[in-house]
Each structure stands twice: as C-alpha cells, then as structure tokens.
C-alpha cells in the first residue's frame with residue numbers, strides 16, 4: 001500500500017505476473033538491460049524484456065541493418081544474440097540483482113527449438129516470465145512465420161507451455177490478415193497473455209544506386225509510424241480474448257501509452273523511443289502517473305479499457 | 311573503462327560554415343559532461359520532432375572544460391536531411407545529445423611518431439587526437455605526419471586547425487588541384503618504407519574505400535594502425551545491434567561487433583573489409 005492517497009496505484013497483473021507499474025521495455029531495444037542502466041533506474045521499470053534469445057548464438061545479418069523512414073525505423077538485425085546459455089551465465093546474474101520482473105524474449109526456427117529454449121530458461125533462477133516471439137520464420141514450413149498461421153502459433157504455444165511453468169506471453173506479428181484470430185488461437189492453446197505488435201514488414205530503396213537500403217532487403221518497421229496500426233490491433237484483440245493484452249508499437253510519450261491503456265492494454269512496452277531518449281521509459285511512467293493524478297484516478301485499473309463510444 | 315555517458319542539452323554558441331558544405335558547431339554543455347577521449351563521439355538530435363527520427367553520430371572535434379561549463383566542437387559535412395537541418399540551427403538554439411560514446415583511439419606509449427591519415431570529414435577525430443597527442447609528451451612531444459585527402463582543393467576542410475598542432479601535413483587531391491595529385495593511400499604507399507615501424511603508429515579515418523585500401527597496404531607491413539569506422543546507428547549504446555561491423559574472429563570466421571560500443575575505433579587488421 002502506498003503511504004499517500006495522492007499517489008495513484010500503478011500496479012497491474014498480467015495473468016499470474018504482478019508488475020509494479022505497466023511500463024516495460026520492448027525486446028531488442030533495451031539490450032540486456034545493462035546498456036541503459038546508466039540512464040534508467042531499472043528498479044523503477046514495470047518489467048524488463050531482454051533481446052530475443054535462441055538456442056544457439058546467432059551472428060545476425062551483415063550491415064546495413066538500419067534504415068530511417070518518415071517517423072519510422074526499419075531494422076534487419078537478423079535476431080543476432082548470444083544464445084540462451086550465455087544469457088543465463090553472463091547476463092542473468094546482473095539482472096537478478098534488480099527487483100524488477102525480468103522477462104526473457106525467445107524465438108526458434110522449429111517448434112522444438114522454442115521448447116528447448118523455454119526448458120533452459122524455466123530452470124534458470126531469476127526470470128519472471130517468457131515472451132515468445134512468433135514472428136520468426138519456420139524453417140520446416142518453407143520460412144513462413146509461425147505467427148502467420150493460427151495452427152503454427154498454437155503449436156508453439158503448446159510446446160512452450162509443456163516446457164515450463166513460467167508465465168507465458170505470446171508476442172504477435174502484425175503481418176497477418178486477422179490478428180485477433182491468431183490471438184484467440186494462442187489463448188486456447190494456453191497462453192497467459194499476448195503482446196502486440198512486433199514490427200511491420202517493410203523496405204526502403206536507395207534510388208541513386210537502385211539498391212535496397214538494407215542488406216537483407218526487407219526489415220521490420222518500428223517507431224511512431226506504426227502506432228495507429230498497433231493501437232487498432234490492440235483494440236481489436238482486447239475485444240476478442242479474455243487474457244491480458246500488452247500493447248506496443250510506436251509509443252514515444254505518455255499520451256501514446258495512455259491511448260493503449262484506454263483501449264484496454266493492461267501494460268505497454270516502450271521500444272524505439274529509448275533510442276531517441278534513453279530516459280523515455282521513465283518519462284512515460286511519470287507522465288502516466290501525472291495523468292492519473294490530474295484526473296483523480298487512484299488506481300490505474302480504473303483507466304484500463306475505459307474507451308467510450310464515439 | 312570510460313566514464314558513463316550522459317543525455318543532456320547543449321546550447322549552440324556558433325554554427326558556422328568553414329568550407330563549403332562543412333560546418334563547425336560549438337556547443338556549450340553543462341559541466342557534468344565527461345571529458346572525452348579522442349575518437350569518441352556523440353549522438354546529436356538535430357530536431358525534437360520525429361523527422362528525422364534518430365540522432366546523428368558525430369565525432370568529437372575538440373573539447374574544452376571551462377569553469378561552470380564545457381565547450382564541445384563538432385566538425386560536420388552536410389550529407390543529407392539531418393545534417394541540413396543541423397546546419398540551419400542558430401546560436402542560442404538548444405539540442406539534445408548523448409555522449410561521450412564508444413572507445414577512442416588508444417595512445418601507443420611506445421610510438422614517437424603518429425601518422426594520421428584522413429579522408430574528407432575523417433579529419434575531425436584525427437584533429438582531436440593530434441591536439442591531445444602534442445602536449446602529452448612535453449618535453450618530448452610525439453612527432454606527427456598527417457596525410458589529408460579530398461576530392462579537390464575546395465573540399466579540403468579543417469586544415470587550419472590541424473596544422474596548428476601538426477605542421478607536417480601532406481595534402482592529396484583526387485584532381486591534383488592542390489598537393490599530391492591522387493589518393494592519400496597512394497602517397498602514403500610511396501612513403502611507407504621511410505617510416506620506422508618500431509616507433510610509429512597509424513591512425514586513420516575516412517571513407518570506407520580509403521580504409522579498405524589502407525588495410526591492404528598494411529597487410530604485410532608491421533606498422534600498427536587504428537581506424538575509426540562509420541556505421542548507421544540508432545541507440546549509440548550497444549543495445550540495438552544496428553551498427554554491425556564485420557570482424558574476423560581468431561578462428562577465421564566473421565562475427566559482427568558494434569561500431570558504437572566495441573568501436574568506433576578498431577585495429578585495422580581485425581576488420582573484415
């Protein structure tokens with residue numbers, strides 16, 4: 001309990017996971033936490049989600065990996081990461097020292113790889129949950145993303161569920177015809193929550209050289225450019241599933257975060273914004289708090305999902 | 311370990327065109343900003359709006375710690391939309407910046423002579439290096455030779471400042487309009503054998519093609535060489551993995567390192583050009 005009645009309660013529950021506030025870091029935009037520790041008191045975050053982890057280390061794509069587009073950023077990092085074992089050994093001990101919920105983002109190229117990564121992390125000490133990135137291509141199915149079919153998404157969900165008791169957040173891809181259909185599918189397969197959206201597939205061309213700007217040709221779009229799309233998708237999913245929804249995509253300021261909460265997101269993730277301002281997560285958290293105080297809302301739960309009719 | 315970077319606001323003291331298309335930006339910073347090492351850089355946001363979205367990486371050209379505040383200098387070339395906006399900012403305007411970032415040049419204690427090789431705007435970090443090398447060794451300052459290249463005479467920028475700390479400047483222009491007619495790496499190749507590899511260290515910054523050629527020249531030569539590389543960046547802090555530089559691993563494979571955190575200064579022989 002907060003000592004002062006003027007201090008609104010910010011804590012939220014994401015299924016079995018209790019967070020001190022709804023502001024989390026988006027995977028791949030906050031490294032393994034230590035990179036931003038000089039700027040952000042990691043203990044003030046609702047949760048810290050680390051860079052996506054695979055069973056083995058991955059080198060990632062050759063450069064250029066970044067391209068700027070109007071109000072957006074295209075990236076084709078290629079899921080470079082140190083691998084789950086090195087994470088547990090080298091990065092988790094640092095993160096464990098914090099009282100913040102640490103969430104590992106995971107991915108695989110086969111259903112089995114998802115399961116193995118989840119097993120290893122399930123046995124590690126210091127994690128509060130898993131976020132499962134299903135935007136990754138399924139090598140056994142000709143490279144279509146797991147997250148693009150309800151059946152494959154459900155299969156991954158079930159496999160991870162078998163592998164660990166950790167709370168499980170399925171991170172949905174927006175590159176689908178009907179995202180709420182995928183959300184329903186992972187809900188029935190046992191997901192504790194869903195987070196959305198991952199990046200939107202995009203590309204950019206250098207007209208002087210008539211070449212793609214990214215070595216990988218296509219990349220994932222993030223930043224303010226995707227926010228309206230992300231917000232619409234979160235709203236759709238909230239109206240279709242009963243599990244908690246975490247909203248993200250282009251959240252740059254408190255107002256952006258409030259939009260997601262009002263349409264029904266239980267928490268938000270901040271990504272690209274941290275690149276422009278390393279204090280972005282804290283500015284957003286403080287802005288949410290100010291809004292609650294100014295609107296005399298004593299508990300954030302009284303704001304979530306309060307979208308009125310037009 | 312370098313001191314931790316800060317995200318702060320700087321006030322523009324002046325922002326003047328030195329040579330066509332090249333600007334000298336002087337920023338007044340709060341005293342908390344740490345003293346940078348030559349080769350380190352800052353990420354500058356040219357606007358608080360969302361276009362362009364990302365901050366621009368810029369090497370530190372000079373730094374002076376004063377009473378109550380510090381002055382940071384950036385020497386930049388107008389290369390596109392972001393630097394064009396920057397060039398329009400006026401004295402008194404404020405901008406956000408993050409720094410100092412990355413690993414700078416590491417001074418080679420044995421070297422009595424520093425050879426600087428600059429292509430275009432690459433002269434910026436090397437000028438900061440030259441300025442910091444000369445007084446360090448009083449009364450035995452490091453001797454310096456600089457090779458400075460540009461496409462043509464009009465594009466040679468930053469010579470005044472460099473010549474104040476390094477009198478031995480060998481100019482090269484691609485069109486022969488000033489100094490040696492040809493590339494810096496050509497002139498350096500001709501004179502390479504005159505340098506004693508024991509007491510010399512090479513520091514280079516310039517276009518990729520220049521540094522690649524330099525890597526070839528030095529492949530079978532014992533001269534040590536550090537280069538500052540450029541890659542596109544988003545965070546500048548080692549978090550996004552956007553600024554990948556291909557390096558050779560001891561096992562012979564290629565791995566990606568981060569220009570912002572593991573660099574931007576690398577041993578030239580480590581990079582897979």
Ligand SMILES: Cc1cc2nc3c(=O)[nH]c(=O)nc-3n(C[C@H](O)[C@H](O)[C@H](O)COP(=O)(O)OP(=O)(O)OC[C@H]3O[C@@H](n4cnc5c(N)ncnc54)[C@H](O)[C@@H]3O)c2cc1C
Nearest residue numbers: 366367368369385386387389390391392393434540541542
């Ligand atoms: C460590 C480092 C130090 C640098 N120091 C200097 C300096 O001292 N003076 C100077 O004039 N320039 C320097 N640069 C290059 C400078 O960052 C780019 O010229 C600048 O970002 C171009 O931005 P723009 O919006 O004008 O161009 P645009 O072409 O519109 O930029 C588009 C995108 O490409 C990126 N980009 C374009 N060119 C480069 C490049 N060469 N390197 C990295 N990213 C690039 C931009 O950041 C942006 O994201 C440095 C780059 C790095 C990585």
Ligand SMILES: Cc1cc2nc3c(=O)[nH]c(=O)nc-3n(C[C@H](O)[C@H](O)[C@H](O)COP(=O)(O)O)c2cc1C
Nearest residue numbers: 026027028052075133197198222223249250271272
């Ligand atoms: C450079 C970069 C790397 C990313 N890496 C991952 C990742 O490893 N796993 C993942 O699930 N999402 C990853 N993402 C997606 C983000 O977590 C987030 O879904 C997306 O950027 C949209 O949010 P934003 O607009 O706030 O950045 C990455 C995004 C960026 C920009």
Ligand code: FES
Nearest residue numbers: 544546548551570
């Ligand atoms: S710019 Fe983000 S890791 Fe280098």
